Amino acid sequence: MSTAPLLSVQDLKVHFDVTRKGLFGGPKAVVKAVDGVTFDLRPGETLGLVGESGCGKSTLGRAVLRLLPATAGRVVWLGEDLHSLDHGEMQQKRRDMQIIFQDPLASLNPRMTVGQIIAEPLTVFNPNLSGAQVKERIRQMMAKVGLLPNQINRYPHEFSGGQAQRIGIARAMINSPKMIVCDEPVSALDVSIQAQIVNLLMDLQHEMGMSLIFISHNLSVVRHISHRVMVLYLGKVMEIADRDSIYANPLHPYTQALNSAVPIPDPDLEKQKDRIVLKGDLPSPLNPPSGCPFRTRCPRATEICAQIMPDLLPASSSHYVACHHAGPRD
Amino acid sequence: MTAILDVRNLSTSFSTPEGAVRAVNDVSFAIEAGETLGIVGESGSGKSQIFMSVMGLLAKNGRAQGSVQFKGKEILNLQVDELNKIRGVKMSMIFQDPMTSLNPYLSVKRQMTEVLETHRGMSQDAALTAAVDLLDIVQIPEARRRVHMFPHEFSGGMRQRVMIAMALLCQPELLIADEPTTALDVTVQAQILDLLGKLKRETGMAIALITHDLGVIAGLADRVMVMYAGEVAERANAGPLFKSPQHPYTQGLLRSMPRLDETRANRLQTIGGQPPNLQHLPDGCRFRDRCSYAFDRCAAEKPLLRTIAETRAKACHLEAL
Numbered sequence: 001m002s003t004a005p006l007l008s009v010q011d012l013k014v015h016f017d018v019t020r021k022g023l024f025g026g027p028k029a030v031v032k033a034v035d036g037v038t039f040d041l042r043p044g045e046t047l048g049l050v051g052e053s054g055c056g057k058s059t060l061g062r063a064v065l066r067l068l069p070a071t072a073g074r075v076v077w078l079g080e081d082l083h084s085l086d087h088g089e090m091q092q093k094r095r096d097m098q099i100i101f102q103d104p105l106a107s108l109n110p111r112m113t114v115g116q117i118i119a120e121p122l123t124v125f126n127p128n129l130s131g132a133q134v135k136e137r138i139r140q141m142m143a144k145v146g147l148l149p150n151q152i153n154r155y156p157h158e159f160s161g162g163q164a165q166r167i168g169i170a171r172a173m174i175n176s177p178k179m180i181v182c183d184e185p186v187s188a189l190d191v192s193i194q195a196q197i198v199n200l201l202m203d204l205q206h207e208m209g210m211s212l213i214f215i216s217h218n219l220s221v222v223r224h225i226s227h228r229v230m231v232l233y234l235g236k237v238m239e240i241a242d243r244d245s246i247y248a249n250p251l252h253p254y255t256q257a258l259n260s261a262v263p264i265p266d267p268d269l270e271k272q273k274d275r276i277v278l279k280g281d282l283p284s285p286l287n288p289p290s291g292c293p294f295r296t297r298c299p300r301a302t303e304i305c306a307q308i309m310p311d312l313l314p315a316s317s318s319h320y321v322a323c324h325h326a327g328p329r330d
Numbered sequence: 331m332t333a334i335l336d337v338r339n340l341s342t343s344f345s346t347p348e349g350a351v352r353a354v355n356d357v358s359f360a361i362e363a364g365e366t367l368g369i370v371g372e373s374g375s376g377k378s379q380i381f382m383s384v385m386g387l388l389a390k391n392g393r394a395q396g397s398v399q400f401k402g403k404e405i406l407n408l409q410v411d412e413l414n415k416i417r418g419v420k421m422s423m424i425f426q427d428p429m430t431s432l433n434p435y436l437s438v439k440r441q442m443t444e445v446l447e448t449h450r451g452m453s454q455d456a457a458l459t460a461a462v463d464l465l466d467i468v469q470i471p472e473a474r475r476r477v478h479m480f481p482h483e484f485s486g487g488m489r490q491r492v493m494i495a496m497a498l499l500c501q502p503e504l505l506i507a508d509e510p511t512t513a514l515d516v517t518v519q520a521q522i523l524d525l526l527g528k529l530k531r532e533t534g535m536a537i538a539l540i541t542h543d544l545g546v547i548a549g550l551a552d553r554v555m556v557m558y559a560g561e562v563a564e565r566a567n568a569g570p571l572f573k574s575p576q577h578p579y580t581q582g583l584l585r586s587m588p589r590l591d592e593t594r595a596n597r598l599q600t601i602g603g604q605p606p607n608l609q610h611l612p613d614g615c616r617f618r619d620r621c622s623y624a625f626d627r628c629a630a631e632k633p634l635l636r637t638i639a640e641t642r643a644k645a646c647h648l649e650a651l
Binding site: 052162191193223224257259269271277278282 | 372373471485486487488515516517518519520521523524542543544545546547548549551568569572573582583584586587588589590591594596597598599600601602604605620
């Protein structure tokens with residue numbers, strides 16, 4: 001690796017105790033939402049996180065920002081472990097790490113104007129700015145994300161979903177952060193608006209150089225925006241590689257199934273396509289399978305898969321896969 | 331071929347405190363026996379409200395006008411008891427969120443056998459056997475045991491299968507599927523699309539598949555209808571529509587989706603602006619604010635849906651794209 005990582009996540013675990021509270025207690029139950037995840041994020045890079053519901057991608061995004069406590073492992077931000085900082089120190093770090101949410105309207109305070117929403121992170125970290133300076137910065141940012149600066153005094157409900165997502169992006173960008181976690185930022189938007197927001201994020205990254213962790217279940221969008229992609233299944237990393245390898249040469253049977261399940265808007269290709277249809281549903285995270293969590297739905301599973309969780313091993317310098325039977329699709 | 335469903339000049343409006351909102355405006359189309367029609371559009375395009383009108387399921391402030399014939403019989407705005415002889419029996423509908431469409435208090439067995447006993451006069455035993463058979467058809471493992479379970483005991487994908495099985499109880503001639511896979515994960519979506527394809531081939535039932543995702547339609551639909559702001563923008567056979575869209579909106583939709591099978595471009599092509607507010611529609615063509623081909627005539631004159639080839643129609647002044 002040429003440059004030092006911005007963020008280095010090492011064997012991160014986020015477990016939730018879901019034991020039922022009762023007079024006699026209940027059986028002990030733990031959901032391992034994120035279970036031993038390791039990866040680096042480089043400056044200016046977009047890492048795509050893909051996986052199906054319940055795979056832990058949002059939990060991972062939140063634990064990286066310390067919005068959720070880690071059960072074990074380290075989140076190293078420019079050399080410092082975030083989970084060992086005290087509240088005040090962490091607060092200072094937040095200037096450089098922001099988040100954008102899936103539901104744009106629900107993530108904006110309905111009683112604040114657009115100007116107040118975007119101003120809040122700015123004034124928290126720059127208390128000495130004058131009112132006029134704040135306003136000027138907000139207007140510039142609004143123009144940059146494609147909002148009309150004269151809408152500064154409007155309320156969120158006056159905006160459509162796509163516009164509201166632009167407000168969320170402006171709020172995240174106002175302090176020029178080094179990293180933004182984007183948690184399904186286009187999933188709630190119409191198809192014609194999705195493309196606008198994806199282009200906006202890529203333009204802003206080009207201009208301002210921040211890193212993105214882009215969480216999505218939409219593999220086509222992730223392929224478009226990411227430099228590297230990590231595939232999660234029940235809290236574990238199945239495969240991580242640069243974008244071209246993961247789509248052109250996936251080595252994990254789960255990645256292969258995910259890729260083949262994405263419908264292609266072309267009737268001829270779609271009818272000829274040799275789709276891998278997985279059996280069944282995701283297992284309950286309360287009671288995950290032994291060994292490799294994917295083995296219950298895996299076409300290649302053998303005995304060893306039930307016994308030992310495979311390690312994440314390099315297939316090439318930029319391609320890691322966790323599978324006893326890793327290899328190209330037959 | 332005879333049309334199973336023949337919709338003519340259907341308009342659906344909702345009265346709101348801010349005035350009437352016309353969600354569907356003068357829409358006509360037909361679904362032939364055994365064919366799958368895909369209906370594509372973004373939120374607010376009216377794609378769902380067409381079929382809510384057909385099924386008599388409009389919200390209280392909604393009103394539908396025009397004509398809807400099911401196998402030659404007028405069914406629009408029919409009395410509930412008359413309508414109930416057709417809906418759920420000869421045509422049934424499945425929805426995006428199966429959990430809100432299943433009764434959480436009743437076992438799957440009870441919900442399924444009740445329909446068979448009422449509509450098909452089956453005995454309890456025969457109804458149970460038929461219910462289990464149907465769950466087998468939609469590939470629910472261990473159907474004999476699971477039929478006694480309650481909706482919350484099933485996963486999202488399984489619930490959607492139960493919904494499909496329930497829709498098939500009376501062997502309908504038309505299945506209306508409103509975003510049946512939108513709430514599901516991709517691998518489960520692939521399973522449900524496979525199942526719908528199998529049912530289409532094996533039962534010969536007609537399907538109306540409503541979705542915002544052109545990809546979902548590509549593998550299943552014989553014909554496609556693209557909706558914009560309550561009106562039909564383009565109608566064509568699936569192959570030609572995807573290969574050479576003739577309406578700028580269809581073209582824009584196809585181009586703005588990143589595709590897994592294509593070389594990656596640096597930027598996505600976008601459709602500018604927002605879907606229109608149905609209460610403040612532009613004069614002339616409803617798409618013209620967002621259309622890169624718009625010219626003078628688009629503001630002056632509203633383009634009507636016109637036939638451009640044997641099985642193809644579009645609402646656009648442009649001769650060709």
